[in-house]
Amino acid sequence: MTQPDPVGSSIPIRVRKKTRAYVILTVMLPCSHRATTMRPNDNNVTREHTGRSKAKELTAIRADLCRPDAENAFKVRLSIRTALGDKAYAWDANEEYLFKAMVAFSMRKVPNRETTEISHVLLCNVTQRVSFWFVVTDPSRNHTLPAVEVQSAIRMNRNRINNAFFLNDQTLEFLRIPSTLAPPTDPSVPIWIIIFGVIFCIVLVATMLLIISGIRQHRRKNKGPSEMEDSEDKCENVITIENGIPCDPLDMKGGHINDAFVTEDERLTPL
Amino acid sequence: MARTPGPDQPVDGGGEERPAWDNKLQYLLSCVGFAVGLGNLWRFPYLCQTYGGGAFLIPYIIALAFEGIPLFHIELAVGQRLRRGSIGVWTAISPYLGGMGLGCCTVSFLVSLYYNTVLTWVLWYLLNSFQHPLPWSACPLDLNRTGLVQECRDSSPVSYFWYRRTLNVSADIGDSGPVQWRLLVCLAVSWAVVYLCVIRGIETTGKAIYFTALFPYLVLTVFLVRGLTLPGAMQGLTYLFTPDLRVLQNPRVWLDAATQIFFSLSLALGGHIAFASYNPPRNNCRRDAVSIALVNSMTSLYASIAVFSVLGFKAASDHGRCLDRNILHLINAFDLPEQSVSRDTYTAALARLNASQPAEVAGLPLEACRLEDFLDKSASGTGLAFIVFTEAVLHMPGAPVWAVLFFGMLFSLGLSSMFGNMESIITPLLDLGVMPRRVPKEVLTGLACLLCFFTATCFTLRSGSYWLEIFDQYAAALNLILLAFFEVVGVAYVYGMKRFCDDIAWMTGRRPGFYWRATWKVVSPLLLLTIFLAYVALLASSPPHYKAWNPRYERFPLRQEKPYPGWVLAACVLLSFLPTLWVPVVALGQLLARCRQKTRDPPQDRCPKPRGGRAC
Secondary structure, three states, X not given: OOOOOOHHHHOOHHHHHHHHHHHXXXXXXXXXXOOOOOOHHHOOHHHHHHHHHHHHHHHHHHHHHOOOXXXXXXXXXXXXXXXXXXXXXXXXXXXXXXXXXXXXXXXXXXXXXXXXXXHHEEEEOOOOOOEEEEEEEOOOOOOEOXXXXXXXXXXXXXXXHHHHOOOOOOOEEEOOOOOOOOOOOOOOOOHHHHHHHHHHHHHHHHHHHHHHHHHHHHHHHHHXXXXXXXXXXXXXXXXXXXXXXXXXXXXXXXXXXXXXXXXXXXXXXXX | OOOOOOOOOOEOOOOOEOOOOOOHHHHHHHHHHHHOOHHHHHOHHHHHHHOOHHHHHHHHHHHHHHHHHHHHHHHHHHHHHHOOOHHHHHHHHOHHHHHHHHHHHHHHHHHHHHHHHHHHHHHHHHHOOOOOOOOOOOOOEOOOOOOEOHHHHHOXXXXXXXXXXXXXXXXXXXXXXXXXXXXXXXXXXXXXXHHHHHOOOHHHHHHHHHHHHHHHHHHHHHHHHHHHOOOOHHHHHHHHHOOOHHHHHOHHHHHHHHHHHHHHOOOOOOHHHHHHHOOOOOOOHHHHHHHHXXXXXXXXXXXXXXXXXXXXXXXXXXXXXXXXHHHHHHHHHHOOOOOOOOOOOHHHHHHHHHHHOHHHHHHOOOOOOOHHHHHHOOOOOHHHHHHXXXXXXXXOOOHHHHHHHHHHHHHHHHHHHHHHHHHHHHHHHHHHOOOOOOOOHHHHHHHHHHHHHHHHHHHHOOOHHHHHHHHHHXXXXXXXXXXXXXXXXXXXXXXXXXXXXXXXXXXXXXXXXXXXXXXXXXXXXXXXXXHHHHHHHHHHHOOOEEEEOOOOOOOOOOOEEXXXXXXXXXXXXXXXXXXXXXXXXXXXXHHHHHHHHHHHOOOOOOOOOOOOOOOO
């Protein structure tokens, strides 16, 4: 866990300006001699001394660029234990290095920013929550890249950044960078229509079966009484005995009222 | 009638043998299925919780003993003795009371319209439960996919799915909007299933009832076992059943207990009369009445235990999530390590931070998380089934399975009640002989279901749910209470208590005791009259209003209270009184017909009876 360097805030401005110019010069030198390797042994002691003081001044400037609510700075919040539970890893300097690498990688995909290095990404204010602020500086390390560019770069590569840390959009939050929502996964035919079709077909088939069986029963019943009617015609001409009862008193054609049964009148309340 | 030994051969108006139950179990299950309906699940637990838990059982049992069981016994006895549907029965008791049967038939028609619409909604949810994740678990994306739909974000995914994706409800009852085709096709299937089961009357319902009456008990047991093993279930149950005897001083409690037992047993609809008319004449209807009423009440209790164990789980998990949100705010604001504050140490941590940095703590959007507040969030009716319970199911492991079971149970509960409703319409029509004899029964039931389907399409409009509330409140309640009052008075005073007791003695082998006669003659009519007057006073005390779902309301997601427009109020009044108007209309008609008869024919001791059996 790196602590913010308090030195930068105490240096007077005039001195800062001088050192900045100095820094540019010293930085430009290694670039022009890229073919030759930079061996620390090549530097004499005075150069080392100036190098160390330059490093301090560098960190001082970077602390100025990266602070909470700075311009073009973004706050990141990780919830590692929530996401991974027992398999949670500790957040240390190596993880920060990976984070810087992922951000630099995302920036390199933006046109005109292909020269972004890991050292251009500055982290500060790392807390136990695991939250921190970061900025991306330009190669001159003077000023930070505009927030819009950083935002679009992160959004394009959000998935890869998440995967590098085994997290997702909710557990690796970039505040002020909205995540692109996943498109809805609608199946081509909604499921409810399928189930509806199945139930409807079953009900239709069952109803048809019942109606058809009802019609068949009805036909069978109609055939039965018609046979009975033929024998009744015979009854009319000849007094035959059916089951010990003469046909005549039965009077099949006159309705089915059984006179032996209780009459309607007695059932009614007398008015 | 008491003099004759009684009919040996069951004969109905058509002369053919009257259909009969295959066995006693079918009859009992049909009556139980008709009585046990959606109200047992979503009305009784709500009343229990609102009115002081266990203390509510006292007015409930009193109402059951003095109103529910006596009325139920009358219906079964009258149907079994006179072997007709409701129209035939009341015409047989007295031609002046014939209007009661027509009133019962009309109320049954209105009730079956909106009851099956509720089943349509249940079917829609059932069809949507066969997927993971459930469609009401997350908000859909808006049109340009930058965020969630505004309406869903402001309310909740569950409410959004109910009000927008299911009902597509309009903001005003006057704004009818087009017919929702999704609901229309579900309505068609719903009525097709009802038709399939009642196509041949009790011949087919008797087979279907084995499943539809028993399946809900199976699912309730599964939910009970699952619910009791969920965390937070015991808190829900203790909260539900902790008695608070002070509520008994509130007259509203007694009114609600009485109306609950009345509607729970599905009295005065004519369904029980129809079912009992298919019984053999010598059947112990008194024992049936008492046992079915007790089964109905036991089912209500059983269902409320299952429902409240699940709701207790929901309250506990909501409370836990509320605490988690507060903890996250604290951790993010003060950059504390993850999981350094747990739910148990939250209050201590908050106190500590408040002492050291009160200004920052005050700036945080912390919610007040009290378990009692979450337990208090009760709901009844469609709110319980489609919003609260569906949300509870989301958090149970294996959510689609529980959703399918729950909505399957609701569908079969409602379906078994629909059988009773349809029988109370079809049996009187069959007895009246509205169709020529050679037309098979399937055609009559088909026409009845088709007519109901076309009329019920008005509930699939965008304002359909508002109309359903109107039907539920005005068409059913007042009419049923009045009709029940006329029933008791008709049997006790017009038919004659002595004759009725003789009939029951013939059917069951024992004369009804003092309890029965006292309740029929005095207690039940008085109770019913009191309930009717109290209900009318309650409805008249506040101007009728409804709660609209209006996304443009400034206090959205709260529902906006709007008064009914004039034409809707007129419809409410019509619905409240038209079915009962049959009673005086038919009585007057009979009186006029008799006066005309008397003036036309010279007065005689006994008129000659025409073959059709019509008395003069």
